[in-house]
Every structure is written in C-alpha cells, then in structure tokens.
Amino acid sequence: MRIGDVLFQEVIVTYKIVSKKQxxxxxxxxxxxxxxxxxARKAGQFVIVGVSDEYGERIPLTIAGADPDKGTIxxxxxxxxxxxxxxxxxxxxxxxxxxxxxxxxxxxxxxxxTVVCVGGGIGTAPLLPIATAMKQxxxxxxxxxxxxxxxxxxxxxxxxxxxxxxxxVTDDGSYGRKALVTEPxxxxxxRDPKPNLAVAIGPAIMMKFCCETTRPFQVxxxxxxxxxxxxxxxxxxxxxxxxxxxxxxxxxxxxEFDGHQVDFDQMMKRMSAYxxxxxxxxQAYQEHRCKIxxxxx
Amino acid sequence: MTRDEERLQELLEKxxxxxxxxxxxxxxxxxxxxxxxxxxxxSNIDEVALGYTETQARLEAMRCLQCKxxxxxxxxxxxxxxxxxxxxxxxxxxxxxxxxxxENSLLPAVCGRVCxxxxxxxxxxxxxxxxxxxxxxxxxxxxxxxxxxxxxxxSLPKIAPPTGKKVxxxxxxxxxxxxxxxxxxxxxxxxxxxxxxxxxxxMVYGIPEFRLPKAxxxxxxxxxxxxxxxxxxxxxxxxxxxxxxxxxxxxFDAVYIGVGAGLPRFMGIEGEQLVGVYSAxxxxxxxxxxxxxxxxxxxxxxxxxxxxVAVVGGGNVAMDAARTAVRLGAEKVYLVYRRSEKEMPARIxxxxxxxxxxxxxHILQNPKRILGDELGNVVGIECLRYELGEPDDxxxxxxxxxxxxxxxLDVDTVIVAIGNxxxxxxxxxxxxxxxxxxxxxxxDEKCATSMKGVYAxxxxxxxxxxxxxxxxxxxxxxAAINEYLTQP
Numbered sequence: 001m002r003i004g005d006v007l008f009q010e011v012i013v014t015y016k017i018v019s020k021k022q023x024x025x026x027x028x029x030x031x032x033x034x035x036x037x038x039x040a041r042k043a044g045q046f047v048i049v050g051v052s053d054e055y056g057e058r059i060p061l062t063i064a065g066a067d068p069d070k071g072t073i074x075x076x077x078x079x080x081x082x083x084x085x086x087x088x089x090x091x092x093x094x095x096x097x098x099x100x101x102x103x104x105x106x107x108x109x110x111x112x113x114t115v116v117c118v119g120g121g122i123g124t125a126p127l128l129p130i131a132t133a134m135k136q137x138x139x140x141x142x143x144x145x146x147x148x149x150x151x152x153x154x155x156x157x158x159x160x161x162x163x164x165x166x167x168x169v170t171d172d173g174s175y176g177r178k179a180l181v182t183e184p185x186x187x188x189x190x191r192d193p194k195p196n197l198a199v200a201i202g203p204a205i206m207m208k209f210c211c212e213t214t215r216p217f218q219v220x221x222x223x224x225x226x227x228x229x230x231x232x233x234x235x236x237x238x239x240x241x242x243x244x245x246x247x248x249x250x251x252x253x254x255x256e257f258d259g260h261q262v263d264f265d266q267m268m269k270r271m272s273a274y275x276x277x278x279x280x281x282x283q284a285y286q287e288h289r290c291k292i293x294x295x296x297x
Numbered sequence: 298m299t300r301d302e303e304r305l306q307e308l309l310e311k312x313x314x315x316x317x318x319x320x321x322x323x324x325x326x327x328x329x330x331x332x333x334x335x336x337x338x339x340s341n342i343d344e345v346a347l348g349y350t351e352t353q354a355r356l357e358a359m360r361c362l363q364c365k366x367x368x369x370x371x372x373x374x375x376x377x378x379x380x381x382x383x384x385x386x387x388x389x390x391x392x393x394x395x396x397x398x399x400e401n402s403l404l405p406a407v408c409g410r411v412c413x414x415x416x417x418x419x420x421x422x423x424x425x426x427x428x429x430x431x432x433x434x435x436x437x438x439x440x441x442x443x444x445x446x447x448x449x450x451x452s453l454p455k456i457a458p459p460t461g462k463k464v465x466x467x468x469x470x471x472x473x474x475x476x477x478x479x480x481x482x483x484x485x486x487x488x489x490x491x492x493x494x495x496x497x498x499x500m501v502y503g504i505p506e507f508r509l510p511k512a513x514x515x516x517x518x519x520x521x522x523x524x525x526x527x528x529x530x531x532x533x534x535x536x537x538x539x540x541x542x543x544x545x546x547x548x549f550d551a552v553y554i555g556v557g558a559g560l561p562r563f564m565g566i567e568g569e570q571l572v573g574v575y576s577a578x579x580x581x582x583x584x585x586x587x588x589x590x591x592x593x594x595x596x597x598x599x600x601x602x603x604x605x606v607a608v609v610g611g612g613n614v615a616m617d618a619a620r621t622a623v624r625l626g627a628e629k630v631y632l633v634y635r636r637s638e639k640e641m642p643a644r645i646x647x648x649x650x651x652x653x654x655x656x657x658x659h660i661l662q663n664p665k666r667i668l669g670d671e672l673g674n675v676v677g678i679e680c681l682r683y684e685l686g687e688p689d690d691x692x693x694x695x696x697x698x699x700x701x702x703x704x705x706l707d708v709d710t711v712i713v714a715i716g717n718x719x720x721x722x723x724x725x726x727x728x729x730x731x732x733x734x735x736x737x738x739x740x741d742e743k744c745a746t747s748m749k750g751v752y753a754x755x756x757x758x759x760x761x762x763x764x765x766x767x768x769x770x771x772x773x774x775x776a777a778i779n780e781y782l783t784q785p
Binding site for chain 1: 493502530533557563573582583595598601672722
C-alpha cells in the first residue's frame, strides 16, 4: 500500500468530537478528529470550522493543542453567537461539518531569553502551545493569566508546567491579584534585565493595552489577531488590518503581528461589524433551542 | 405556427432548394435573449437570461454565413469548431453540435453563459463586422448554451485502462475540472483538492446564481465523480499538505495547480478599513457560497444590510457585486468606474442587465477617499471626475483627474472590485517553484512549472483570467501531464 492510500484514509474523517469539557459557564474545549491537521499544525496556527456543510458559517479558531498520534486537535471556544452556541450543544460522537487548516503562519520560535506570555480569557488557550514551544526553544517563560473571575480562569496548571512564574489576575479579585493583566506586565517590564519578548493573546482591547504597556520599555510584543474571516486562505480580504500603516491580511500574513504596529482601534470597529445580526441569529437559535427542549438537560 | 416558426420554415425550404443567399441571412434579425423581467428579478436570485427557444436557436444559427476561413474559431481561446457546431444547430442536429463543442470545451453550459464572447469569437464574426456592431454578430455564446442546456447528461466519457499513475489537481475551478477530466480519461488515478467546503471554485463562490446557476456547476462536478475522480474538500494545499509532500510522501506523480484568485486589491485610499468596505471577493463569497442572502432563514453568514452602495470597478465582478447588492435590498446602487463605458471589461450583456436593474453608472469618476462616522461606519465616498487623455500601455485612453471636481456620493457600503493579486499560500510553502515578481507561477507553453511533474494554469499563472482561459490552460496542462506520465 502506498503512502498516498494512507492519506486518503486520513482524509475521509468526519471531524468527530472525541472529547468535550466545559471549562466555565460559556467556555468549552473539544478534541476533534483531524489527523492531517494534527500532524501539520504548528504553534500559532488556526483552523476554519463550519458546523454544517450547507448553511453553516465559517469561523476561525486558533488551535489550542494537538495529538498527532491520536490524530486529534484541541479547540477552545466561548459561546458568544449562534455558531459557537451550536458547537456548545454538540456532544462526543457528533461531527462538525468541516475543519480546514492549519492556517496562518506559525509562531516565530527561537531562543529570545525571557518571554512573557500574557493570556486573557480564552486567549489563554492558543497561548499555551506557543508558551510550550518557546520553552522547548530554551526560553524562560513568565506567564500572566487574566480572567474576569476565578470561574473563568482556564489552563492554570498547564501554564505552571511550562512557566518559571505564573501571575494570576482577576477583574473582581476572586482569585489571584485583583488587577488587569497590564499591571503585572508593567512590573515585569520594569525588572532588570527586562523581558526579551512579550506574547499577548486575548480580547482586542487587552492586546491593545498590553502593547501600550510594553511600548515605553521597548519590549517587542507579538499579538495574535482573530478578525472576521470567510475563506481563511487569502482570497476574500475580510480579515484585513492596518499594521505599520500597511494593509495586512490576518489569514496569510498573520495571525501574529508586531503589536506595536497594529491599529487596534480600527480593528475593533471592524470586528463589531455584524454585532447586531449576530445577536439576532443567536437569539433566534436560543428560542428555537427552548422550543425543542435542548436546554432541559 | 408563430411568425418566427414560419420564417424558419421558409428559410429552411429556401436552403434546401439551394437558394439561400448571404443577403437572406443578413435579413434574419438578431435573436434577443429572453430574460426575466427587470423589476421582478431585482428581488430574486434566479437566473436572468432564460435561454433561446428551439426556433430562436435555429434562426440565430441561420444567420451564420459559414465563412470558409471561420474567423470566429480564431477568436476562440480554445478553438472550438464554431462554424461547424452552428451549422449543426441550423440543421437541428443538437447532439452533433454538442459533441463538436465537447471536442474542445468540457464546460459548454458554463462558457455559453460567462465567456466574454464579444471580445472573442463574436468580435471576429463576419456578420458583426458587416453591421459594424459586435452586438449584431451571430450569438455564438447563446447557441452554445442552447445545446448544452438540452443535454440530458448520462453519457460519460470513455476512460482508458488504469495506468497506475496518480495526479493531484489543486483547486476545483474551471481549470481544475477540465484538467481532472482529461487526465482521468487517460486512465490516471485523479484527486481534486479544494480548500472550500464546496467544489466549483469561482463558479460557486464568485459568479452569482442569477448569472450561472449552481446546479449547472454541480452537474459538472457530478460527472467528474462518476468518472471516478476523487474530490477532497476542506484541504488546503500548502497547509494541510504541501506539494512536496504530495509528491514525495503521498505518491502523486504529477500535480496541476489551479488555485485561482488571491488577495483582493484595494485602492490604497483613506477610509478603506471602515466598516462597510468590502472587497468584491468577500461580498460575493458571503452571498454566493455562504448564502448570506438567506441569513436568518437558514444561513448563518451575515452581510451588510445596505441602503446605498457604491461599487468601484468596471469588470464582470463589479457588475456581479452591484447586481447582488440590488438583490440584497439596496435602494440605490452606484457603479463608479474611472474610464469610459467603452473601456469597461465587463460583458456587454452584464452591463445591459445591470442598467435594466437600475444600477446607476458613474463613469469617468474615481474614489478619492471613503468617509466614515465616529463609529467607523461608511457614510459616503468622495469621488473625482476624470477625462480621457492619451492612450496608455494597454492602448486605452488614460483617464486623468479633473482638478477640483470632487463630490460626495451618500453611501453606507463600498465594494471594491478592481482585481486580485496572486494567492500567496503556494509561494509561501513551495520554495522549489519559480514565481514572477507579482507572485504568479512561471510556466512554459505546456503549462509546466519549474518543478518537475508540476503544472499550473488559470489566475495563479495569468493574474486575471477568464473561465475559458483557465479551462484552456487546464486542458493544455492535462495533455502535457498525460504525455509526461506515459514517458518510460
């Protein structure tokens, strides 16, 4: 049997969910069968997920981990709209319509020295493979994990395993320090020697302020952007963002960029382009869900 | 009998008696394409051009002079024996007409609809020349569509015995479909890789339903499947697997790259990052592939609910975007183009249809900046008037801005349809391939690239191609692949 025949066995997968865990109220993690992606993916890359073939929306999700032997990838998502709500309603054994990838340029990993990893909310999930790869390249990892409250904090243990130091902050002080991630980030930048690199992944507003925090210290800061996309392969241009005054495409030029060059304000406006329609769709789905009794577990 | 049927009967009798002269043929009126009512079609996505009746087709075919030198064939990028298939239609031999077309083109139902005939076969037509009006040429495209639409399918091309060789076709657009069919016919084991979740390429994500019904594309894909071609969706060459891996590890002996259009071009003017500014690629993909026109009625992909739209550009893609905006409910759609209407690259029929649907043409005008409100939403587009100056490299008169002629169109959506660059994925991940400075793959006359066993065609080679050009290259590459794979 030629290797090509093996390829086909692996191609004909059904993107089946093999495990599912609810991390907090609205945050879920699933392991999905996708052997070729599991093998090809590198830290920092993402996939496009569609719940159904015909009518589903294509949404980009950063890969939070992979097991090439098992042929699975791990995704972490937050229930925010209709598609993620549908995903949250899926169970082990159910299949996504499709998962395509891995997309985007992998994280540039080398020995920088000390790398600060800042994760906010579910941004913590895609940050983990990057922190792991940076650690493997010989860097010292200092991690800052932020969440609105204790309940929403994810992957703390995993980060402790790869980090020299982990600083946890919550907005309400229910766990760790009561602070925003920028506060400990500033303190780390003030250390002597200062960190060689910062990697910040989280809500756009958090990444923006992380960049403002590191800028005066001239600590290079990488951010991973999660803009609106359709194809994800460099065709539609919907994911464009201004970086250093130039138009860049998150799907093929990114998703990681020099955060000090990114025009976050514009990006955030573009990200809310469909806010109203998304809310309507989500609401309609919730009503439909109640009628068919999905919410009565 | 209707007047047309009587006329056809008279002409046929005259022809049988050997009395039909060129002058008689010139007198047959050019047959208009039946179309959906312009007002009604503004609010549906069904096909606009309805196709000739049998009588119309035969009358139109009778207009052909059967020129000895067949200038129409010279005008066709894939050299379809046009004169002969038109003669077959005049005789009522539709199956024969179709098989003549099929010698050179595998997608007649598609090409009959989307080919820019007026700059190809119909441009060189003697009848059109005689009337000094390309619109009076024999309507070759409509005739091609007529016979293709009558075909009930069913008959599959003959497949040669298995060769044991494997061919990978990257992209399932027109070039990929043709290359897959032709290499499969030679007995090779063929796999088509498609990045999207649905095959068909630009014919599915780009060209709207009202111009090319998706069922027609699906039929072509089904034929491929019945021929034993494997189609793998959601597979991104360069990312899921590289070309190197396909050849070294997965056992593919030859590869055809037909990945199509790449990153959309923007104008580089102020305001292009505002909410409500789309590339035509994105706008059309949302509407066509993702069915955003059914948002909330099944489809989950949103699209701007526009009141007033400006589309920038003058090609088919610009027309498609403008006409899609109308169907999505826009009250006013402007088409802004910096040259004159004569220079528009769009098919004449699309321009006619667009105007009938109420799209307002702003020719010799070009955007200067896009205006936004404090929330970052588009509120207008500032344009400059232009006049035509000296001819440029393309031979078209260069438009020059008229100083101080700025004015503002009140719009909430801007769709930029000024072309595409090359898709960067293959270049990023295939260092062995030679690219030109624009990121297009360099190929020879057989569509062979710098990498052994790897061929390429369509937009990724030509920059901006048409369906027929991509198809032609898919065919050229397939012939070269078949030759390459039979070498000892």
